[in-house]
């Protein structure tokens with residue numbers, strides 16, 4: 001392995017997991033928030049249409065690499081149900097916060113993650129690079145799990161405007177870590193966004209299969225769409241002991 005001086009990490013299903021039930025709870029909170037703001041919503045019709053429109057937006061974002069945001073598909077769903085709302089309306093912003101509160105309360109750290117980050121912090125520059133539409137929610141989750149201080153830099157696609165595997169986000173990570181891409185190890189669970197993305201942009205990918213190896217149920221929407229193995233040769237780790245051994249062996 002090349003001389004590694006910095007390590008980047010994906011967030012969901014790499015450092016933390018979210019209960020599989022969180023998505024249903026999130027949509028219920030979203031509906032409750034809209035109704036409490038006086039927006040009439042038929043829960044069943046809303047749920048079905050919201051899911052379909054969200055999938056369209058997310059697939060488009062995955063295709064062109066530009067990040068999207070929940071406010072667009074929530075407002076589009078309501079418009080199609082006859083409501084006069086705009087993505088910028090305050091009721092939509094409140095509904096987005098209500099939605100993500102369910103993820104905040106149902107997130108958990110993968111065992112030994114904090115100890116691993118603290119152990120590596122003195123020896124490597126550490127960065128987080130997450131595909132997440134609503135950056136304030138990702139930052140709240142990191143704060144809540146006391147992970148924020150473990151990193152030298154936090155990059156969220158919702159703030160960057162682009163998402164992995166787009167070259168812009170990996171360039172932003174390298175710039176933020178003040179490290180050449182060739183000296184960065186990038187650890188993530190998604191074969192396309194993380195492994196192929198890192199590889200195509202000159203970083204060294206490490207495929208994290210903790211969740212996959214243990215068949216841990218994943219929250220829909222956060223699960224990788226691609227269940228095959230990565231296209232590129234890469235190191236595979238199943239827990240943080242494997243990562244520490246990999247780094248020790250490359251010294």
Ligand SMILES: [Mg+2]
Nearest residue numbers: 010012013189
């Ligand atoms: Mg992930």
